Amino acid sequence: MTALELLTRDYLGNFAFRWLHVLAGITWIGLLYYFNFVQVPALAAYGDEGKARNMAINQIARRALWWFRWASVATLVTGILITGLVKGYFKDFMSADNGNGIGHNVAISIGMVLGITMAANVWMVIWKNQKVVLANAVNVLDGKEADPNAAGSGRKALLASRQNMVFSVSMLFFMIGAGHFYSGAFESATSSNAWTFFIIAIVIAAILEINCLGLIGGPKAGNKMLWPYESHKNAIITSFVLWLILWLASEILLA
Template sequence: WWFRWAAVVTLVLGLLIIGVTENYMQDFMSETSTYGLPHNSAIFVGMIFGITMAANVWMVIWKNQKIVLANAANVLAGGEANPDAPAAGRRAVLASRQNMVFSLSMLFYMVGASHFFGPLYDGQDAGKAWTFVIISLVIGAILELNCLGKLGGTATTNKLLWPYENHKNAMYASVALWVVLYILGEIFLKA
């Protein structure tokens, strides 16, 4: 159960940090305040990835794991197997590995934004910062829709699901996503 509650604690603490930071939402991505635009846009992308990961844990992984666990308990008790259990297990695995894909970029942007998007990046205009955010979120949305089976289904024959077929592929995809987003950050966020 720890991973579900860790997702909640992380989400709540992130929202609290936003709430206690002076003028955070007032200055966030404002045309009138160019100071901190790269930092704010990087943190925003990390926040959206983190929120998506928490949603995956609670609305996809846990929901489907309950089906798999109930099936296992039923079979151990001598009952018949639930025919929906394999598909539920597959959906849980795909969402879990998508969380792995998002995790490196989320960590980089949430933790590293103040370190990697400092004075060299200040003075950027809001248009470029929003372009970075929109492109990053479109990439994230495509990946999320893919793991949910909205782009070709969840069958093992769907070649679009290669990042989720094993842990190694998920780690490679995580690094690839981070590299793509880092390059986008260099293009759109550097002054």
């Protein structure tokens, strides 16, 4: 191995970017949990039009959203850099012969798909809609008329945020599991076992994602399909049910 390969694989890929990745990841997911468990219930307690609520949105949510969305970018970029700098990371990916093992490969693939979907939700749904909510809070504080679309935008952001909360439990399990629980396990699993498990996991995640976007029955309250997102308690239950299904599927399909 050349000195350059050693530097990129061991010091940048395996050490620096892995460490920065976990730091960025906890910042992102920590703020996701703050939004879900603290800010949303607290703002709901202020009522719909209260001045205190709009001030909190303008001063607190605006700052929290800045750190939240840039931490998601830092997590995504450092995660992808790990795969880019560790030579041969994707070589013969779903095969036992690439040095990492099938268990590791399928686990990190699922973790990455969930993480990338979550990052897309942050920028394409949550931030897009929160910009409307933030602008409305400033307008109302300035004595201008409230935007009638603000409540609908807030609802769309909330659904995606609770879906990210649901994905986060399984995402982190497979992210850490790749190097620790799945690595070296399931040595008799074949490439087709791994693909079957991967495709089942992706189909379940895609159905949940389509649902949180309100594409099955609309985003309004009263749509029973949106039960997982109607409270943070429901989202916590759903996140562990999803994790249980995926974990059992891995045990059954890869064994």
